[in-house]
Amino acid sequence: MKKGKRRVRRLALYLRSIGIQPSAASIQFQYDRLEQEQRKLARRTGRQLLIEFGSIAKAIVALNNHLVEDRLAGNSPTIVPRNRSREEQFLHNLSRWSPLTPPCPSCRMGCGFPKRSWPTREWADEVRGRQHDRDKLRVFACPAQPGFWHLGHVGRHTASRATPNETLFPSIPPCPAPNVPFETGGPA
Numbered sequence: 001m002k003k004g005k006r007r008v009r010r011l012a013l014y015l016r017s018i019g020i021q022p023s024a025a026s027i028q029f030q031y032d033r034l035e036q037e038q039r040k041l042a043r044r045t046g047r048q049l050l051i052e053f054g055s056i057a058k059a060i061v062a063l064n065n066h067l068v069e070d071r072l073a074g075n076s077p078t079i080v081p082r083n084r085s086r087e088e089q090f091l092h093n094l095s096r097w098s099p100l101t102p103p104c105p106s107c108r109m110g111c112g113f114p115k116r117s118w119p120t121r122e123w124a125d126e127v128r129g130r131q132h133d134r135d136k137l138r139v140f141a142c143p144a145q146p147g148f149w150h151l152g153h154v155g156r157h158t159a160s161r162a163t164p165n166e167t168l169f170p171s172i173p174p175c176p177a178p179n180v181p182f183e184t185g186g187p188a
Helices: 003-017 028-032 035-053 056-064 069-073 086-095 120-131
Strands: 103-108 112-117 139-143 149-153
Touching: 003 028, 003 035, 003 056, 035 056, 112 149, 120 139, 120 149
Parallel strands: none
Antiparallel strands: 103 112, 139 149
């Protein structure tokens, strides 16, 4: 399915989830006419349906068959997402890390949490390639755990300097100094 068609189906789900019957010709226009709070409610409700039913098509069918409307129309309190602290967010992410990529006992990220360690440079390079800021990241050997590798931003912190075998910039051979006689000034 093409990107534009997916977007139209998603917007149709959002509109249906708040009780608006979308017209085929102007779904985007209908969605854009909604007030900001209505749009927010439509997105939240539509995303909940997506999670519950697993796909846009199944969620739309459920709405068309009135399977969900009773639950949505009920007087249930609106769900307010709880903001997690930075530590809770990190611990949540840490729980999803593989045991093969443990947190480093000594190296830290800029926020103070442990860096993730990769057992091979190739694995770390592969992960680096999938990052949104891959041009600013580099792979370096962990100074505390031999055989493990980390990702770090180029030049951000002194704690994540390049290893002796790895430099951040290409080496430029030094130019020989010109052989010019040098005289020092002083009392004659």
